[in-house]
Amino acid sequence: MQRRLRLNVIVCYLIALSAFTGIVRAMLMFDKVDAESSCLLSMCDVDSGCVPVGCSVDQNERIGCGYFNLNIYQFRQCYQPGKKDDENEEEAWMHCAEDYHCSANCIRIIASRFRLKCYGKSDCETMARIHDGGANGCRDSNTATYWKKVRNLCGDACNKPIFRRQ
Numbered sequence: 001m002q003r004r005l006r007l008n009v010i011v012c013y014l015i016a017l018s019a020f021t022g023i024v025r026a027m028l029m030f031d032k033v034d035a036e037s038s039c040l041l042s043m044c045d046v047d048s049g050c051v052p053v054g055c056s057v058d059q060n061e062r063i064g065c066g067y068f069n070l071n072i073y074q075f076r077q078c079y080q081p082g083k084k085d086d087e088n089e090e091e092a093w094m095h096c097a098e099d100y101h102c103s104a105n106c107i108r109i110i111a112s113r114f115r116l117k118c119y120g121k122s123d124c125e126t127m128a129r130i131h132d133g134g135a136n137g138c139r140d141s142n143t144a145t146y147w148k149k150v151r152n153l154c155g156d157a158c159n160k161p162i163f164r165r166q
Helices: 002-028 038-048 072-077 089-097 100-118 123-139 141-159
Strands: 055-057 063-065
Touching: 038 100, 038 123, 038 141, 063 089, 072 089, 072 100, 089 100, 100 123, 123 141
Parallel strands: none
Antiparallel strands: 055 063
């Protein structure tokens, strides 16, 4: 009897959590980024050769890891995707950084959050410069070098729109 009651409570909790998650996603209304993006693949290639190469320190003294040299601040800004209940933040960040889909999703979320600060830039330039320089990356001249490396790899594909409204 108690076991069945506990199971019912867990099921109710999961249903409520699922409904809450859907409501939060609807309220945030972030633009989505097309999954197969030449831009993202080029960014991955510039950052790591598109292999999870471990960690390195960037020009701002931040430690970045994995496919996109994802740092812990970026992981926090993209709402810690894939974090399990029994993981601490640093373990979850490392797991995400070493997983292409998780880290690419993180890059998409951050770019979507801050893209309005990049008026007049292509979607790819927006995503690359925000990834390299944070929320104000499009205004930071130090991110131009990273953007040029990405643009040289993806060529005309960099001009394709990648943000779309749901």
